[in-house]
Amino acid sequence: GNVSGLFCPSTDVSPKVLNARRLRTLSELAGNALVEKTTEAACAILARTLAKNPDDVPFALLYLADADGRCARLEQTVGSFESQELKPATIELQGKTASAQLWPIPEVFASAHRRIVRLDGVDGLPPGLADQPVSQAVVLPVTSRGEDRPLGVLVAGVNPCRKLDDDHLTFFELIAGQAATAIQNAKAAEEEKRRADMLAELDRAKTTFFSNVSHE
Numbered sequence: 001g002n003v004s005g006l007f008c009p010s011t012d013v014s015p016k017v018l019n020a021r022r023l024r025t026l027s028e029l030a031g032n033a034l035v036e037k038t039t040e041a042a043c044a045i046l047a048r049t050l051a052k053n054p055d056d057v058p059f060a061l062l063y064l065a066d067a068d069g070r071c072a073r074l075e076q077t078v079g080s081f082e083s084q085e086l087k088p089a090t091i092e093l094q095g096k097t098a099s100a101q102l103w104p105i106p107e108v109f110a111s112a113h114r115r116i117v118r119l120d121g122v123d124g125l126p127p128g129l130a131d132q133p134v135s136q137a138v139v140l141p142v143t144s145r146g147e148d149r150p151l152g153v154l155v156a157g158v159n160p161c162r163k164l165d166d167d168h169l170t171f172f173e174l175i176a177g178q179a180a181t182a183i184q185n186a187k188a189a190e191e192e193k194r195r196a197d198m199l200a201e202l203d204r205a206k207t208t209f210f211s212n213v214s215h216e
Contacts, residue, residue, distance in 0.1 A: 022053075022171045024053075025050070025057075025175070026171075028049045028052075029049050029178035029179070030178055032182060033182040034182075036182065036185075039064070039186045039187055040075075041186065042183050043076045043179075044076060046062065046179050047062065050156075057175075058125075058126055058127065058129070059077075059137075060078035060079065060156045060157065061074060061077055061103070061155040062076040062077075062153075062155075063152050064152035064183070065149070065152050070092070070093055071090055071092055072109065072152060074087060074089050075152070079126030080126050082123070083124045086102065086124055091103075093105070094106070102117075103117065105139060105155070108150075108153050109149070109150055109152075109153055113141065114139060114140045114141065114169075116137075116139075116164065117136065117137045118135065119135050119137055128160040129159055129161045132161065133160065135160055136157075136158040136160075137155055138158060139156075140172055142176050142179050143180055144180040144183070152183070154176050154179060156175065
């Protein structure tokens with residue numbers, strides 16, 4: 001009549017929780033992809049969305065390349081970095097100094113392929129879940145269809161409590177894809193506005209010219 005053991009069946013719901021959390025982030029990014037009309041605003045809303053999910057993205061750096069593809073500038077930062085060296089404002093994409101960086105941004109920009117960076121021994125980075133140090137980061141190209149080179153590069157910290165498996169990498173790839181869509185749409189809106197402003201200016205100049213001709 002004594003209790004000699006305990007049977008406690010359980011179900012692991014970690015994948016369900018992870019997928020729901022990541023899907024929420026991706027859904028918000030997709031919903032904002034067509035909203036912003038400037039590149040600056042598109043990058044800002046991307047950073048705000050990622051900041052809402054520090055469990056999956058402990059930190060992030062978004063760099064955009066200039067028109068010549070020679071330099072990348074830091075557009076947005078997610079997380080608190082203790083040193084400016086960990087988040088340089090500009091990075092040379094070409095030349096001998098391009099490879100002397102913690103983040104392999106020039107290599108990723110040139111190859112348009114992601115790189116995984118080990119961060120063991122790197123101090124000053126934003127902590128991960130439960131204040132654990134982040135030991136890995138993924139550096140991804142922000143690539144848009146129809147472009148011959150990436151628009152920029154995204155650096156994303158990896159949750160130190162989760163293995164960087166295929167699903168995890170796919171999540172980061174989808175983030176970079178949504179970032180590219182939002183930035184490309186914003187660039188298209190900016191270009192359309194520039195054309196509209198040019199046409200309006202030409203129309204004003206034409207009106208002024210013919211008004212002067214009529215007066216003469």
